[in-house]
Amino acid sequence: MRNKFDEQLELLNDDLIEMGSIVEGSINAAITALLEQNIDLAKSVIEGDRDINEKEKDIESKCLRLLLRQQPVAKDLRLVSAALKIITDMERIGDQAQDIAEITIRLQNQKYIKELVHIPEMSKESIKMLKGSIDAFVKKDLDLVVQVIQNDDKVDDLFNIIKAELVEMIVESIDHSEQAIDLLMIAKYLERIGDHSQNIAEWVYFAITGEHYVGPK
Amino acid sequence: MSKISIKKMDLYYTDFHALKNINMEIQANEITAFIGPSGCGKSTLLKSLNRMNDLVEGCRISGDILLDDEDIYDNDYDVNLLRKRVGMVFQSPNPFPMSIYDNIAYGPRTHGIKSKAKLDEIVEKSLRGGAIWDEIKDDLKKNALRVSGGQQQRICIARALAVDPEVLLMDEPTSALDPISTAKIEDLVQELKKKYTIVMVTHNMQQATRVSDKTAFFLTGEVIEFGNTEAMFSMPQDKRTEDYITGRFG
Numbered sequence: 001m002r003n004k005f006d007e008q009l010e011l012l013n014d015d016l017i018e019m020g021s022i023v024e025g026s027i028n029a030a031i032t033a034l035l036e037q038n039i040d041l042a043k044s045v046i047e048g049d050r051d052i053n054e055k056e057k058d059i060e061s062k063c064l065r066l067l068l069r070q071q072p073v074a075k076d077l078r079l080v081s082a083a084l085k086i087i088t089d090m091e092r093i094g095d096q097a098q099d100i101a102e103i104t105i106r107l108q109n110q111k112y113i114k115e116l117v118h119i120p121e122m123s124k125e126s127i128k129m130l131k132g133s134i135d136a137f138v139k140k141d142l143d144l145v146v147q148v149i150q151n152d153d154k155v156d157d158l159f160n161i162i163k164a165e166l167v168e169m170i171v172e173s174i175d176h177s178e179q180a181i182d183l184l185m186i187a188k189y190l191e192r193i194g195d196h197s198q199n200i201a202e203w204v205y206f207a208i209t210g211e212h213y214v215g216p217k
Numbered sequence: 218m219s220k221i222s223i224k225k226m227d228l229y230y231t232d233f234h235a236l237k238n239i240n241m242e243i244q245a246n247e248i249t250a251f252i253g254p255s256g257c258g259k260s261t262l263l264k265s266l267n268r269m270n271d272l273v274e275g276c277r278i279s280g281d282i283l284l285d286d287e288d289i290y291d292n293d294y295d296v297n298l299l300r301k302r303v304g305m306v307f308q309s310p311n312p313f314p315m316s317i318y319d320n321i322a323y324g325p326r327t328h329g330i331k332s333k334a335k336l337d338e339i340v341e342k343s344l345r346g347g348a349i350w351d352e353i354k355d356d357l358k359k360n361a362l363r364v365s366g367g368q369q370q371r372i373c374i375a376r377a378l379a380v381d382p383e384v385l386l387m388d389e390p391t392s393a394l395d396p397i398s399t400a401k402i403e404d405l406v407q408e409l410k411k412k413y414t415i416v417m418v419t420h421n422m423q424q425a426t427r428v429s430d431k432t433a434f435f436l437t438g439e440v441i442e443f444g445n446t447e448a449m450f451s452m453p454q455d456k457r458t459e460d461y462i463t464g465r466f467g
Contacts, residue, residue, distance in 0.1 A: 002464045071423060073450045073462050210452035 005070050012062060012083055013138055019055045020134035023090050024127055026052065026097040027193060031123040034104045034186065035116055045101035052094035056087045075207070082207035086137065089196040089203075093130065096189040096196075103182050112183075113169055113176045119183070122158040122190040125151060129197035137204045148201035149213065155194035162187040218286060220245040220384065220414040221266060226280030228261060230273065235261050237438045239280070243431075245383075248406060248415045250425040250446065253435030254461070259418045262435070263386050266416065267303035268296055284384070301328065304377035308389040310369030312361035312376070317344075317353055320361045320372055324380040339379050347375030348405045367398025374405065385409065387417040391424065403428050422462055426450050434458045 026048055033041035063084045066072065072080055129148045136144035166180040166187075205213040219242035228236035236258045243249050251259035261270065268289060270276045282289050289299050301324075312320050321340045330336060340357070344350040349371040353364065361372050370390060377385060387406070391399040406415055406428055419425050425432050426446060433443040434455075442449060442458045453459045460466045 005464070073422065073426070074453050074459050076463050077451065 005076075008066060008070070009076070009079065012059070012066070012080070015055075015059045015062065016083060016086060017134060017138060019052070019059060019087060019090050020130065022048075022052055022055060023093050023097070024130055026094055027123055027127055027130070030097040030100040030104070031120055033101060035120060037104070037108055039105055039108050042101040042104040046098050049094050049098040052091060056091040059087045060084065078207045078210060082137070082203040085203045086200050089199045093193050093196045096193050099189050100186050103186055107179065107182060110179060113179050114165070118158050118162045118165070119186060119190065122155055122162070122187060125155045125158065126190050126193040126197060129155070129194055130200070133197050133200035133204060136201060137207065140208050142205065142208055145201045145205045145208075145213070149198050149215065152194050152198045155191055159187050159191040219243055220285065222281070222283040222286070223262075224281040224283070226265070226278065226282060228265060228270070229277045231275035235438050236265075239440055241433060241440060241443055243414060243416060245414045246410055246412075247430040248410050248417060248428055249431045249433065250429035251416065251418045251433050251435060252420070252422065252425050252462075257435040258438040259433075259435045260388055263388055263416060263418050266384070266386055267300050267305060269305070271296070301380045302382055303384040303386060304380065304382035305386045306370070306373050306377055306388070306390050309393045310366055310373050312369050312372050314360065314362055316358050317361045317364070317372055318357040320376050321379045324376065328380060343375040343379040344372075346378045346409070347371045348401060348408070349375060365398070367394050367401060370394060370398065370402060371405065374402070382413065384414045384416065387415065389418055389420060392420060399424075434461060436461070
């Protein structure tokens with residue numbers, strides 16, 4: 001019974017995985033472009049954001065069609081509404097990758113004031129969170145959800161380390177200040193990507209349990 | 218205190234165990250919906266609430282059904298009074314083959330009201346209560362069978378209201394009606410619950426989510442889950458409820 005509906009829910013899963021991997025590719029490319037000062041790659045990230053926006057609209061209209069035609073209840077309703085929220089967060093992550101790429105283009109002719117060590121590490125951790133949250137959605141895995149949420153602390157810690165370093169660089173020489181602020185922005189975008197991934201994980205938690213995630217007391 | 222309190226109730230049709238250990242508290246001024254696949258016992262329980270099963274041969278009931286704390290299956294309980302207090306509306310509209318006016322006045326007359334002025338007042342008040350007065354106030358002498366199905370059903374609701382009941386039992390009251398009439402009845406029951414306690418059997422899940430405060434899910438004579446409608450349709454506690462309301466079995 002409801003084979004057709006179950007099929008459509010499966011397709012929705014596939015769509016979310018696909019959008020997740022496009023967004024993940026976009027963060028990866030943005031950070032690679034930054035590290036290698038590869039302007040073509042940075043431009044491709046900016047252009048690629050259109051695909052992410054299209055994908056969001058496509059999944060959104062599929063969700064609305066499911067609500068309209070299948071009138072889901074219980075776990076089905078939670079799943080479709082969680083999907084609607086998740087794609088909004090993924091779209092925002094795409095925007096932040098694009099923002100990083102724009103800064104990369106702005107910095108194209110400058111030598112970096114320091115070796116970028118923590119920024120790639122931050123991006124690795126944020127991507128891990130994004131992948132984990134989508135994985136948790138597909139597998140309906142609560143343990144994974146909690147791991148993702150806890151991982152956000154790591155991302156926040158890295159942000160604070162980067163911030164402290166950049167403040168030192170500015171104190172050292174006022175000439176560093178403009179680029180330091182740009183790099184701080186990049187770190188902030190990555191920190192936001194971590195937050196959006198945490199949001200996704202929290203929506204997965206809701207889809208599975210019917211309750212909103214309340215962290216450890 | 219609950220309006221209706223069902224305690225450890227079992228019902229048999231000869232050897233068939235149709236309702237098993239039912240325990241349920243039905244609150245005043247709420248709409249309670251009974252859902253479940255055909256043959257699960259929901260209409261049987263509904264009919265037990267005003268002892269309509271008394272007429273079914275081989276029907277045996279144990280346990281208690283209390284209306285305002287009084288056992289309606291007590292030997293001394295006045296069944297006529299019970300049916301005045303607990304009215305019923307059926308699946309297909311079943312007006313009597315007489316005028317609209319006489320349909321509504323039928324109950325009050327059997328309870329001894331003769332005054333024309335009093336009857337006029339009851340007819341108007343009941344038809345207003347049934348949200349149909351404005352449509353048919355100039356046609357009260359018309360045969361009730363000669364209006365639309367949706368109007369007939371509201372006349373039947375008005376007829377149930379005419380004896381000033383406390384509880385209204387509705388057995389799939391909109392399943393024979395078009396969407397517009399269905400919407401009118403759904404709006405109407407929302408109004409009616411302010412004054413009455415309503416128990417409704419429905420096969421329409423969306424209707425249960427739209428109108429009811431509480432929902433009971435029945436399966437093979439048992440109440441599997443009973444609780445707040447919103448909670449049940451967003452986070453059912455029992456896998457069987459989940460499977461049924463999401464349309465995966467039943």
